[in-house]
Amino acid sequence: MPATTPTDREVVAARLLAGSIKRSYNPVVDLDWDAPLVEGRYFLPPTVLSLYGTPMWESMSEGQRIELSRQEAANILSVGTWFENILLQALLRDLLHRDPTSLQTRYTLTEMGDECRHMTMFARTIAAMGAKPFQLRPHQAVVANLLSKTFRGTMLWVAALIGEEIFDATQRRVQNDPQLQPMMSRVMRIHVTEEARHIRFAREGVRSRVAQTHPIEKAWVGTVQGIGGLLLQRLFTNPAIYERTGLDVREARRQALANPHFRENQRRGFDGLAAFLQENGLMRAPSRAMWRRSGFL
Template sequence: MSAPAREAIATRLLGGSVKRSYSPVVDLDWDAPLEEGKYFLPPRVCSLYGTDLWNGLSEEQRIEVSRQEMANILSIGIWFENLLNRALLQRLMTEDPASASSHYALTEMGDECRHMVMFGRAIERSGARPYGMSLPERIIMLLLPFGLRGTLLWVAALVGEEIFDALQREMLDDPELQPLVSRLMRIHVTEEARHIGFARDGVVRRRPIRGRWESMIAANVHGLSALRFKYLFTNPAMYARAGLDRNEATKAARSNPNFHRMQVLGFSSLGKFLDDNGLMSRFARSQWRRAGFLE
């Protein structure tokens, strides 16, 4: 890697963190009442939007579906940011603690800790409950940080951040959105832009020096997460909590063309970046396409 160039990127991102960072505890008005008739996700982003099932729901039921989908997405965000922080901490055991890149990694971890607090409080404030992981998911999340090294670490960071980021940018100023959720997304998008830039730079600067095995692993492993992402976004438990038949709703969501368009939108920028950097294998491409994230 070009160490001076990587340090320059980290120094610039540290400067950006000083100028534009947030403390969700004080930067969001947690005491403001929720607005009647406002959604927790814009209707067009909800996984059931446009289906016969959605069209048969009352406005109150649709808002409840959006509340549960928001709680599910924020719960996934908490899991992932926990995973990323532990992976970055493992990496710092062998990095120069005086370098700007180490300092930015620590700054990013601080951002992610505040995001976890923000997501948890937003779930509670919305009147929903967080969604937990199954035992196999907890075991996998416990072990994953030990395997995230080199290019694979940065690819994993991008997979966990860019899909959500792209969709959030579609929602920011939607007039149907609860103001609290809109503000939360604005904060998250602002700070995640730096995290994504750091991870993309990590991928690009490792490209000239990564070995064949590192390239092969990084280009294939992310494909294993594709179907899991689809299932997480259409978690049957959230439909049950919204008062719907979980099997009927899950089937409708997973075959919903509108949901498929949202998936493709969320993955398009990341997919192109991975492809441009030689990190989209035939296997990975087939898995993302099978899961509905690629046309």
């Protein structure tokens, strides 16, 4: 694929700005927060839950399965809030060094506005689900704040894609599932619509940086970005999910990590991003090994 030049990025930014004007959402008014939950509906489809198809899943009642979906959904929304907070910090630092009059800067600020609304939407969704958010532990908060300082150059845009594409791919597959709570379907549709623009901008950022950056930076990013897979695996199987559902935490997490259905969902979510990273020379052997170890390859 041809390298993207700075001028190309301005053209892309202009298109994304136009798209944002035509189709953006305000979750405060675009979601009916007073609508009651539908009895017997899931908060995530059963097939994407970490325990689906395991012996523990077969022993669970329908009520326990729905509760597991509530807790896994609350966990994913919490993780999404953490990531978007980290991304916003990194984008603000990056903007200090950018031309404030450029279209790229204008779109970055537009994206940041989207992400602030998404964080509000995630928080209100967790509350409307009747769940509690999952909080960072003190040592995790330290790591999160340090991560935002390391997201620079190529790594900034690769990290953005890791945080956005895997969730986006899954949401696209399940947003219209008839077993979902209507509120969850609506949240996913809003998020998918706006994340499509964010992903396009981040991909163009990667292509632009790869075309211009020093080979050492490219090699470094390609070598360490696989840490994202290890972090996501841990976050997706947060022991607190199973504790809140009333399950044997150690056994539930063991079965989840060994669950072929869960690993297949991870791989399907990562397929598109894995191909993109490979295409741009950013999938080196150490990262490939980490993604494979964490079940995404």
